[in-house]
Amino acid sequence: MKLTKYLPWVAGLLALVATLVLALPSAPVRGFDLNAFGGLPVLEGGRVKPLNSIARNSLLVIRSQQSFRFEGRTIQPDEWLADLLFRPQVADRQPVFVINDPDVLGLIGLQQTADRYFSFETIIPHIDAIERQAQAAHAIEAPKRDRFQNAIENLYSRLLLYHRLRNSIQLADSPGLALELAQMGNPEIAARQESMIQLAFFRPLPPLAGQGQDAWKNTGEAMRARSMGMLHPGLGLVAQIGGAYAIGDAQRFNQAVTDLRGQHLALQPGAQHQADSELRFNRAQPFYAGMVIYVLALLTLFTSWAWKRELLQPTAFALLLAGSVVHTIGLASRIILQGRPPVTNLYSSAVFVGWGAVILGIVLERIYRKGFGTAVAAAAGFGSLIVAHHLAADGDTMEMMRAVLDSNFWLATHVVAITIGYSGTFLAGAIAIGYTLRKQIVGESDPETTKALSGMAFGVICFALLFSFVGTVLGGIWADQSWGRFWGWDPKENGALLIVLWNAIILHARLAGYVRDRGIMAMAIFGNIITSLSWFGVNMLGVGLHSYGFMDKAFWALSGFIASQLILMALCLAPPMFWKRVLPAK
Amino acid sequence: MNLPTSLSQLGRRIWTTLASLQLTITCLALLIALVFLCTIAQVEMGTLGAVNTYMRSWIVWWAPKGYAFQVPVFPGGALVGFVLTLNLIVALIVRFTFSWKKAGLWIVHLGLILLVAGEFVSGSMQVEHRMIIREGETVNFLESYRDTELVIRDVSDPGYENVFTVPAARLAKGGVIPLKGSPLSVKVARYYKNSAMGPLAPEDHAPLATRGVGATVKVTELQVESAENKMNQTAALVEPMAGGQSYGVWLVSTMLGAPQSFIHEGRTYILSMRIQRQYLPYSLSLKKFRHDVYPGTDIPKNFSSLVQLQNPTRGEDREVLIYMNQPLRYQGRTFYQSGFEGDTITILQVVQNPGWLLPYISCVLVTIGLLLHFILSLRRSMARRSA
Numbered sequence: 017m018k019l020t021k022y023l024p025w026v027a028g029l030l031a032l033v034a035t036l037v038l039a040l041p042s043a044p045v046r047g048f049d050l051n052a053f054g055g056l057p058v059l060e061g062g063r064v065k066p067l068n069s070i071a072r073n074s075l076l077v078i079r080s081q082q083s084f085r086f087e088g089r090t091i092q093p094d095e096w097l098a099d100l101l102f103r104p105q106v107a108d109r110q111p112v113f114v115i116n117d118p119d120v121l122g123l124i125g126l127q128q129t130a131d132r133y134f135s136f137e138t139i140i141p142h143i144d145a146i147e148r149q150a151q152a153a154h155a156i157e158a159p160k161r162d163r164f165q166n167a168i169e170n171l172y173s174r175l176l177l178y179h180r181l182r183n184s185i186q187l188a189d190s191p192g193l194a195l196e197l198a199q200m201g202n203p204e205i206a207a208r209q210e211s212m213i214q215l216a217f218f219r220p221l222p223p224l225a226g227q228g229q230d231a232w233k234n235t236g237e238a239m240r241a242r243s244m245g246m247l248h249p250g251l252g253l254v255a256q257i258g259g260a261y262a263i264g265d266a267q268r269f270n271q272a273v274t275d276l277r278g279q280h281l282a283l284q285p286g287a288q289h290q291a292d293s294e295l296r297f298n299r300a301q302p303f304y305a306g307m308v309i310y311v312l313a314l315l316t317l318f319t320s321w322a323w324k325r326e327l328l329q330p331t332a333f334a335l336l337l338a339g340s341v342v343h344t345i346g347l348a349s350r351i352i353l354q355g356r357p358p359v360t361n362l363y364s365s366a367v368f369v370g371w372g373a374v375i376l377g378i379v380l381e382r383i384y385r386k387g388f389g390t391a392v393a394a395a396a397g398f399g400s401l402i403v404a405h406h407l408a409a410d411g412d413t414m415e416m417m418r419a420v421l422d423s424n425f426w427l428a429t430h431v432v433a434i435t436i437g438y439s440g441t442f443l444a445g446a447i448a449i450g451y452t453l454r455k456q457i458v459g460e461s462d463p464e465t466t467k468a469l470s471g472m473a474f475g476v477i478c479f480a481l482l483f484s485f486v487g488t489v490l491g492g493i494w495a496d497q498s499w500g501r502f503w504g505w506d507p508k509e510n511g512a513l514l515i516v517l518w519n520a521i522i523l524h525a526r527l528a529g530y531v532r533d534r535g536i537m538a539m540a541i542f543g544n545i546i547t548s549l550s551w552f553g554v555n556m557l558g559v560g561l562h563s564y565g566f567m568d569k570a571f572w573a574l575s576g577f578i579a580s581q582l583i584l585m586a587l588c589l590a591p592p593m594f595w596k597r598v599l600p601a602k
Numbered sequence: 603m604n605l606p607t608s609l610s611q612l613g614r615r616i617w618t619t620l621a622s623l624q625l626t627i628t629c630l631a632l633l634i635a636l637v638f639l640c641t642i643a644q645v646e647m648g649t650l651g652a653v654n655t656y657m658r659s660w661i662v663w664w665a666p667k668g669y670a671f672q673v674p675v676f677p678g679g680a681l682v683g684f685v686l687t688l689n690l691i692v693a694l695i696v697r698f699t700f701s702w703k704k705a706g707l708w709i710v711h712l713g714l715i716l717l718v719a720g721e722f723v724s725g726s727m728q729v730e731h732r733m734i735i736r737e738g739e740t741v742n743f744l745e746s747y748r749d750t751e752l753v754i755r756d757v758s759d760p761g762y763e764n765v766f767t768v769p770a771a772r773l774a775k776g777g778v779i780p781l782k783g784s785p786l787s788v789k790v791a792r793y794y795k796n797s798a799m800g801p802l803a804p805e806d807h808a809p810l811a812t813r814g815v816g817a818t819v820k821v822t823e824l825q826v827e828s829a830e831n832k833m834n835q836t837a838a839l840v841e842p843m844a845g846g847q848s849y850g851v852w853l854v855s856t857m858l859g860a861p862q863s864f865i866h867e868g869r870t871y872i873l874s875m876r877i878q879r880q881y882l883p884y885s886l887s888l889k890k891f892r893h894d895v896y897p898g899t900d901i902p903k904n905f906s907s908l909v910q911l912q913n914p915t916r917g918e919d920r921e922v923l924i925y926m927n928q929p930l931r932y933q934g935r936t937f938y939q940s941g942f943e944g945d946t947i948t949i950l951q952v953v954q955n956p957g958w959l960l961p962y963i964s965c966v967l968v969t970i971g972l973l974l975h976f977i978l979s980l981r982r983s984m985a986r987r988s989a
Contacts, residue, residue: 062896062903219898230897416896416903423927478979482972489717489965498927500730500938500953502961503721505653510641514634521630528623554641 020327027316028334031309035342039300045095047266052273053257054094057280057291059232060218062416066291068298070218071097073411074181078174079112079133080409086110100181102261104188108136113174117167123149136178139171146172183215185235185258192262193235193255200243209243212236221250222284250279294353302346303367303401309339310374310398317391329387336381336390339397340374347371354414357428359435361415362555363407368432369551370400372439373446376476384468392446400442406573426494433487434512438547440480441515445544445581447473448537452588470533473540474526480543481519488512511550518546538588545581548574620689621696629686636662636679648832658725680725687718703982706975713967716960723957730953731880733937735888735909737946742885744952746878750836750856752788753876754781758869769878770795773838786866789841791851796824796834799857809853810839814862814873816853836875842866884913886937889921891948905939907948924950 041051054068071093072082083092091099091110100107111133115121124142126134139146150172153165161169186193187208199205216234223231233241238248253276260269280288313335320328347367351358359365377393407413421427451469491512496502503509522539525531531539552574619625640656647655656662657679663672677685690711698708731744752773756764766781773779773793780787791810802809802820811817816839827834837855841848842864849864854875863872890908895901906925911918911932922930930937936958940951 059898062899062901232897416899416901418902426927478976482976485972486965486969489961489968492961493965494927496958496961497929498938500929500936500940500951501728501955502724502958505637505640505644505649505657507641507644510637513637517630517634517637521627521634524623524627524630528627530624530627 023327024330024334027331028338031312031335031338032341035300035302035305035309038305039296041299042092044266044270045092046264047270048095048098048261049266049270049273050092050094050098052270052277053098055291055295056220056273056276057222057284057287058218058220059230061412063414064232064287064290065412065414066295066298067097067218067220068094068295069412070181072298073413074177075112076409077411078114078178080114084110084112084133097181098261100178101185102258104182107182108140111135112178113139113171115167115171117164119164120167120171123168136175139175143175146175177217180215180217183212184217185220185254187212187215192259194252194259197239197242197251197255200239205239206243209236209239213240220254221248222280222287224248224283250276253279290353293349297346297349297353300346302342302349303404306339306343306346307398307401307405309335309342310394310401313339313390313394314398317387317394320387325387329390332387332394333381333390336374336378336394336397339394340371340378343367343371343374343397343401350414356417357424357432359431360417360421360427361413362552363404363410363413365431365435365438365551366400366404366407368435369438369442370397370404372436373397373400373443376439376443376479380472380476384472386465386468388447388450388465388469388472392443392450396439396443396446423494423498426490426497430487430490430494433483433490435487437480437484437487437512437515438551440476440483441519441543441547444473444476444480444540445547447476448540448588449584451533451537452541452584456587456590466533470536473536477519477522477536477540477543481516481523484512484515484519488516507554508550511554514546515543515550518543534588538585541581541585541588545578548577548581617692617696620692622689622693625689626686626693629682629689632677632682633679633686636676636682639676640679648827680722683718683721687715690715702978706971706973706978709971709974710968711971713964713971716964716967720957720960720964723960724955727957728953728955730951732940733886733950733952734943735886735907735948735950737888737891737948740885740887740910740912743879743881746880748834749878750834750875751878752838752840752854753872753874754784754786754788754842755872755874756784756869757863757872767878770836770838770875773840778843785844786871787843789843789848791839791841793839794821794823794837795826797837797855797857798822798824798835799837799855811851811853813850813864814852815858815860816851819853821853821855838875840873842871842873883915884911884918884933886911886950888948891942891946893942893945905942905948907939907950 044050054066054071056067057064058067058070059065060070075084075093075096076082083090084096085091096107096110096112099110111131113134113136114132115124115126115134116132121127123145124134124139126138146168149165149168153161153169156165182188186196190196190208196205196208213234213236216236219232219234219237221233221235221238223229233248235251235254238251241248242251253272256272257269257276260266260272277288313332316328316335317332320332347358350364350367354360358368358371373396374393377389377396379389381387381389381393383389417427447469451466451473454465454469488509491509492502495504495509518539522531522536522543525539526536556571556574636656639662640652643652643656659678660681661674661678662676664675665672694708694711700708731746733741733744735741750770752768752770754766756766764784766784766786768779768781768788770793773790774795776790776793778787778789798821800820800822802818806820809817809820821837821839824835833856835855835857837853837857839851839853841851843849844866847866849866852862852864852873854862854873856875856877858875861872861874863870865871887910888907889910892904892906892908894903894905896903904925906923908921908923909930911920911922911930913919924930924937924939926939929939934956935952935954938951938953939948941949943949
């Protein structure tokens with residue numbers, strides 16, 4: 017009896033504790049404190065971030081994964097970056113380039129096999145052919161490129177990123193930064209400095225006292241400054257870090273990293289603290305953890321329908337709550353780290369849509385207590401975090417805002433309202449899918465639950481209409497303030513309008529009595545299609561002022577989603593007992 | 603059945619149809635289809651072209667490939683919007699009964715009428731121009747984005763010019779156009795909305811132009827561009843005439859920079875085709891243009907133009923900083939930071955929209971209405987649940 021009372025809470029707490037454990041710093045690798053190395057702040061993409069973010073995001077862009085196996089060990093991003101910077105001969109053998117396109121593989125003389133990952137060493141002999149093809153593809157407008165052109169262009173840009181990273185602190189063929197610093201008078205070194213300045217992907221040396229906030233320098237620039245008599249105190253330490261790593265001297269490496277950190281704390285304490293916070297956030301991976309907890313909640317709930325309902329349904333809800341706590345902390349951390357409202361790009365919109373749906377689902381569950389709120393909330397949270405996970409493959413998810421979007425007020429009102437509207441429409445769709453599956457697979461047993469479900473769906477649609485309408489109009493006002501027109505029929509605006517119109521149709525059709533429960537549910541599923549088109553589809557068109565979130569890879573994913581929703585609609589509209597008749601009688 | 607009864611029956615039927623929810627749903631569904639088509643079409647036609655075809659038209663026309671005629675295939679956005687508004691107004695009249703239960707919804711729908719009205723006003727009355735100013739320069743005119751005009755300047759007097767203009771739209775109609783205030787009139791021999799110029803080959807027909815550059819180049823007509831980022835190169839062959847005397851046929855084009863002139867009764871006239879201008883009773887001088895990027899990137903961080911606004915008619919002379927999301931609203935026009943060229947030239951978008959306030963009012967009304975309705979429904983459902 018006691019157990020049944022406490023098990024849900026224990027399960028929820030366990031999930032939270034597991035998340036915390038995963039967020040702890042990792043052990044040194046071969047004696048090197050790479051964790052501290054990854055926490056060093058650098059300036060890249062217009063903002064200060066830890067080296068760990070550079071390593072993670074770059075590896076994600078190049079390999080689509082944040083770690084990989086090499087010679088029997090799992091290589092984490094920090095180690096990969098350290099190798100790439102200071103032991104390029106090792107990094108170049110690691111299979112970090114993912115290539116899926118058969119034509120691109122053909123171009124570099126490889127056949128499509130199960131192994132899709134290749135090392136820089138394997139690819140580089142074909143760089144001329146790749147470069148030629150990529151340049152040809154580049155000349156074509158992005159929306160008009162075919163699959164091969166996109167793939168080759170993409171591979172080329174990843175090679176370029178790799179090349180820049182590889183030459184960020186010292187040139188890849190360098191005998192070591194320390195040695196180069198010792199030969200400063202040499203005219204050859206001056207020419208090398210220029211290449212370093214051009215190639216460096218990030219700037220590891222913070223502004224000195226009296227310099228502006230943005231005056232971060234890369235090592236090439238610091239070397240040039242030194243030849244003019246201004247020695248950056250960090251330059252020697254960076255050289256020591258590299259030298260020690262290259263020869264495998266872990267003790268000196270760790271000491272130099274500690275010294276450099278001490279120097280940052282003295283020169284730019286804010287930057288070091290910012291990097292530390294972001295490092296913690298990176299390690300914790302709250303959205304990944306949240307995704308796992310949501311799946312657990314969902315599985316627990318499914319089990320509850322077959323077994324020990326009284327025990328497992330509250331457990332599922334407790335897990336959902338734990339997931340939402342992790343999700344919320346992740347969201348709040350992003351807001352604090354970025355100093356921005358929650359939604360700033362496509363990635364963060366996915367995170368926020370999921371969050372909104374989860375919170376709404378929790379509210380529904382508290383009102384109706386049927387387990388359905390938990391189911392749709394966990395499914396929506398999981399689904400949107402998966403989407404976010406895939407969107408993160410484009411690189412830094414906390415990039416700086418373009419001038420036109422740089423308005424915390426409008427980001428906080430228009431964007432948040434629109435995104436909550438997406439959450440609501442998706443949640444209504446999820447409820448409708450739940451209704452459909454229940455009706456067709458389980459068979460209708462309990463009219464009260466059906467009534468509760470249609471009540472939920474209707475309430476959520478009203479909620480979604482409220483937020484999408486207010487969000488759309490606020491967007492119009494923002495557009496009027498910044499572009500000079502309230503409404504421009506831009507694809508993204510049209511997408512938002514479609515959601516508003518569709519939800520309005522559902523409500524009016526219900527009011528007029530043209531549709532009942534089943535019709536509303538089918539329409540709510542169609543709302544999923546409209547929302548997904550508005551959210552992602554319009555970005556694929558590549559026109560308009562909102563095309564900041566352009567993407568083409570997701571085309572097939574979106575088509576698949578739409579097809580699945582159409583099938584579900586058909587199922588929803590099919591006569592009840594449709595499946596029952598097919599199933600053999602018990 | 604006598605006629606008056608059947609007429610009144612018909613009237614009543616139309617009236618009920620106009621007030622019906624069926625009509626609302628049909629219109630909303632049509633609108634969804636139109637918005638969807640308009641969005642897809644933007645890839646091919648550009649935003650402006652798609653909006654004009656689908657949203658700002660009464661009927662959507664379709665021309666079968668290779669045929670000159672067009673067939674109406676779908677009601678246009680303007681028609682659907684109009685019917686929807688009518689439907690809303692009639693429904694409000696027919697069904698209006700005041701009760702708290704419905705109050706929120708009435709306010710919402712009133713706001714919606716204003717919103718649609720606002721779009722009609724902007725669609726028909728909004729005028730967009732731009733103003734391009736170089737640092738240190740003072741500009742007192744607006745430029746059109748797409749429209750061009752024929753300009754004939756009398757430059758005979760030192761110190762000032764007499765400027766005569768003919769909008770391209772007037773040239774398109776052809777015929778003889780008298781220039782008010784001058785002894786001249788212009789006969790339009792040919793008009794090209796969009797054109798290309800090239801060298802004259804030996805096998806080509808002799809050009810229509812008899813004087814100036816036009817006599818040595820070949821002009822070909824091009825398809826009209828409707829995409830925003832593509833300019834039409836407008837050209838025309840015009841024949842200035844005065845007192846029964848012709849001064850030859852001249853080619854004018856937005857592509858031609860060198861001045862072409864003729865002399866009539868001792869006065870020198872320069873002919874050119876340029877972007878249409880509109881002069882203002884006030885001027886803006888660009889004191890400083892700033893364009894910052896985030897360090898180490900090309901992501902724009904901030905654009906701003908510091909301008910001096912001078913209006914002698916009102917004795918105004920003040921500094922204004924125009925930047926992203928912070929336009930200058932002045933005498934019915936709004937000046938936005940929209941772009942730049944190099945480090946010293948700012949491009950301001952200038953919009954005149956008498957209906958700009960309507961969406962704001964509508965937004966407030968709808969928000970109040972929805973909130974009111976939401977709160978009232980919540981209270982009712984709470985009451986039901988606790989009962």
